[in-house]
Amino acid sequence: MAMTLRTDDELERALTALAEAEGTSRQEIVRRAVLERYERSGHAARVQESSGRLIEKWGDVLDRLGTV
Secondary structure (H helix, E strand, C coil): CCCCCCCCHHHHHHHHHHHHHHCCCHHHHHHHHHHHHHHHHHHHHHHHHHHHHHHHHHHHHHHHHHCC
8 A cells, every 4th residue: 555755854864864774765664663653552551551450459558658
């Protein structure tokens, strides 16, 4: 599926530099960046969910420890 990406001078320089440094295409640089961001956002959601469960279970203990 095709997509048009509008860039500015800063992004053009960054894409070109990364592509040259990694020996790959500018398209591949953008592809990797989006997939990396997607993976990180999923991780953040899992951490938040896990934190919520732990706070629910241990919140009273954490509160008491915080007041010592």
